[in-house]
Amino acid sequence: MDKKIAFQPHLASRRRPPASLLALLVLATGGVQAGSLGGAISSALEQAAQQPRVGAIRAERDAVRRQAESLIAEDPALRVKHISDRIDQDQGAYEWEAMVDLPLWMPGQRDARQGVATAIGGQADTLTRLLRWEMAGRVREALWNTALAQGRLTQAEQALASARALEATVAKRVKAGELARVDLLVARQDALDREAELQAAQVEHARTLAIYRQLTGESELPEPLFESAPKPEATTELPAEHPLLSDADSALALARAERARAQSERRGNPVLSLGGIRTRDARGTDAQHAVQMEINLPFGLASQSAPKIAAAERSYTERMADFQQTRRQAEQRLTEARVNRSGAAEALTVAERRHSLAHEALDLVRRAFDLGETDLTTRLRAEERARQASMDLELRRLEQGRALAEINQALGVVPE
Structure with a gap:
């Protein structure tokens, strides 16, 4: 069942709301067309400005990938060496040597770094979905808080209208001499109580709508309000x-x-290492030139690499434990959402029966009051029971949508 939940002016109250409340209501009703839930979530993500986090992860992925695609494993280095006899013999002998050191990849190292780049890219993709899912939960909560506040506001308006009508009826009967003036005072007091409840409901609705607007930047709740139900299986x-x-x-x-x-x-x-050497034995002799090549092969002692490997193994074990814990927490939330949805359905059934009985009793009391067979106190008690039953029924109906939103959230369903 789809319902349009939008703020409407309240004309039932005889008193004007405070100026500060009117200003808040005007702010909350910006006249923007209601959009979809997915649009509200997208708008909230823009407001939160979380996208740079994803961009930073992708930049790290690209940097690791460029490094893995390089021809050398690390930064190259230039080595220069000079030998001369100028200090002691000074016969003009010297030697110049220049070498460029090029670290090389070992078999499997480039593939391992490409694997790291791919994994980092996967983190960016999953973070995008996670951020949207988390924001969907916040938007759903704010949305249904506002919808429930609107439901209470609607019921408060109807209760005030009924109290005003009863007050008018009692006033006519007092004027006709059928009721005592104290009954009119009681009816007026009841109407004032309903007016106070309406003003409190107005403030609560304005507050929840302001929170929703601050979160999403939108003034209207999405349409349809009720989400599609997942398949039972x-x-x-x-x-x-x-x-x-x-x-x-x-x-x-x-x-x-x-x-x-x-x-x-x-x-x-x-x-x-690649380079060359230039030597001269003494002044007046020709310099000699040669090309040099060196290879440096590290031993790779297990005692030296063990701490780094152990740290990587520990990190993997911790992430494995985190994954299992996350799964258990998600399963628990899904179980709670299923129980809440079942409870909401049962509560709606009870509320419908209570509403039917309370209004049936109210009709009887009203007829008896009109015929003078019962007093105003009995009428007001019946009105109060019917009002509470109507309020409970309206909220239980809205709770169906909230319970459905909670189970969709627990299942990871995110409207696009």
Whole structure:
């Protein structure tokens, strides 16, 4: 059942609301056309300015990928050496040597770093979905707080209208001599109580709508308000693409890639050195030139690489534990959402029966009051019971939508 929840002016009250309240109501009703829930979530994400986080992760992915695609494993280095006899013999002998050191990739190291880049990119993708899912939860909460406040406001308006009508009826009967003047005072007091309730409902609705507007930048609640219900079989277990699980899995994948990288780099990188040498034995002799090439092969002792590998293994184990804990928490939220939805359905059934009985009794009391067979106190008690039943029924109906939104949130359903 779809309902349009939008703020409307309240003309039932005889008193004008305070100027500050009117200003807040005008601010909250900016006249913007109601959009979809997905649009409200997108607007809230823009307001939150979280997208740069995703961009920073993707920039890190690109940097790691460029490094893995490089021809050398680390920064090259220039070595220059000069030998001369100027200090002691000064016969003009010298030697110049220049070498460029080029760290080389070991087998599997480039693939390991490409794996790290891919895992980082996966984190960026899952973070995008996670941020939208988290914002969807905040928007849904603010939305239904406002919808429930609107429901209370609607019922308060109707209660005030009924109290005003009863007051007018009592006034006529007092004038006709059928009722005592004290009954008119009681009726007026009841109308004032309903007016106070209406003003409190107005403030609460304005407050919740202001929170929704601050979150999303929109003044109207989305249409339709009620979300589509998932298939019954879809609510039994978490989907594999749940944003929370996907984010935890991407963190685990990155830890796995970092572990593979640490294992591939257990040995230092070989260094290929290329350069030349120029020598002269004494003044007047010709200088000699030669090309040089060196290769530096590290031993790769296990004692030296063990701390780095152990740290990567610990990080992977921690991410694995985090993933399992995240899954359990998500499953618990889904179970709670299913229970809440079932309870909301049962509460609606009871509220419908209570509403029917209370209004049936009210009709009887009204007829008896009109015929003079009962007093005003009995009439007011019946009116109060019917009012409470109507309020409860309206809220229970709205709770159906809230419970549905909670189970969609628990299932990771995010409107686009």
